Amino acid sequence: MAIINSGMVKQPVKRALKPGSMGQFWLTQVFVIASTIIGVYLAASVGLQEALRYEQLVNQRDLYYMNESLKAELDDNLQTLDQFVADLKNPNIRYVPQRRPDFSRYIWDVMGESSVTFQMPAKILTGVRRFHGNVDTLLDNLDNKIFSKAVVQERLKQQSMQLRKETFSLIEELKTDLQQQLQRYELIKLDDHEVGSG
Numbered sequence: 001m002a003i004i005n006s007g008m009v010k011q012p013v014k015r016a017l018k019p020g021s022m023g024q025f026w027l028t029q030v031f032v033i034a035s036t037i038i039g040v041y042l043a044a045s046v047g048l049q050e051a052l053r054y055e056q057l058v059n060q061r062d063l064y065y066m067n068e069s070l071k072a073e074l075d076d077n078l079q080t081l082d083q084f085v086a087d088l089k090n091p092n093i094r095y096v097p098q099r100r101p102d103f104s105r106y107i108w109d110v111m112g113e114s115s116v117t118f119q120m121p122a123k124i125l126t127g128v129r130r131f132h133g134n135v136d137t138l139l140d141n142l143d144n145k146i147f148s149k150a151v152v153q154e155r156l157k158q159q160s161m162q163l164r165k166e167t168f169s170l171i172e173e174l175k176t177d178l179q180q181q182l183q184r185y186e187l188i189k190l191d192d193h194e195v196g197s198g
Contacts, residue, residue, distance in 0.1 A: 061187045062116045064178040066107075067124075071171050073107040074128065074163065081135065081160050088153040097143040108132070121174060127167030134159050 084101040087093045108128065111117045117125070135156065142152040182188045 057182070057185055057187060059116055059119060060178055061182055062114075063119050064175070064182060064188060066111065066114065066116055067120065067171060067174050067178065069107045070111070070124075070128070071168070071175075073104050074131075074168070074171075077103045078160055078163065081156060085153050085156050085160070088149050088156075095142065095149060100139055100143065103132070103135070105132070121170060124167055124170045124174065127163065127170065131159055131163045131167070 080101045080103060087099075088095060138147070138152050138155050138159070141147045142149065147155075179188065
């Protein structure tokens with residue numbers, strides 16, 4: 001016990017901490033530090049989960065718009081193909097290779113550079129790839145006079161029907177699934193297809 005000299009009388013100084021309270025102090029400090037570490041870990045874990053969920057939603061939104069763009073491009077190409085098939089049927093129109101239809105492939109080509117492309121179901125990608133390849137082959141065969149106009153016309157019609165029946169139905173299914181998920185978070189609006197502000 002310390003003694004303070006205050007003039008003539010010496011008085012004992014009372015300790016600030018009671019005997020044995022030092023252990024409680026350190027135990028409290030350990031709990032505070034442990035609680036802080038656990039709290040930071042849990043907050044970081046939740047933050048990471050939210051960041052991953054946000055990234056997933058952004059990818060789904062991008063996939064939705066890519067899917068819509070691909071469908072629009074295929075619609076245009078099918079109209080061009082249908083007109084070409086009708087022209088092949090017409091006996092008054094003579095086919096020359098210079099009149100070969102020009103199909104738009106901008107979206108299809110851009111998809112090759114996008115990280116979202118392979119999130120699209122493989123059956124859609126395969127269906128579009130086969131359509132383009134088969135149509136090109138048929139037109140090459142027509143240009144090189146391997147097949148007659150009638151044969152190419154019939155096979156082009158089959159390609160058009162197959163794309164509409166199989167691939168378009170898959171595109172519509174994907175669109176519906178993505179719409180349902182994205183509307184919950186207001187990332188798309190059905191009326192104008194713009195990115196939501198919320």
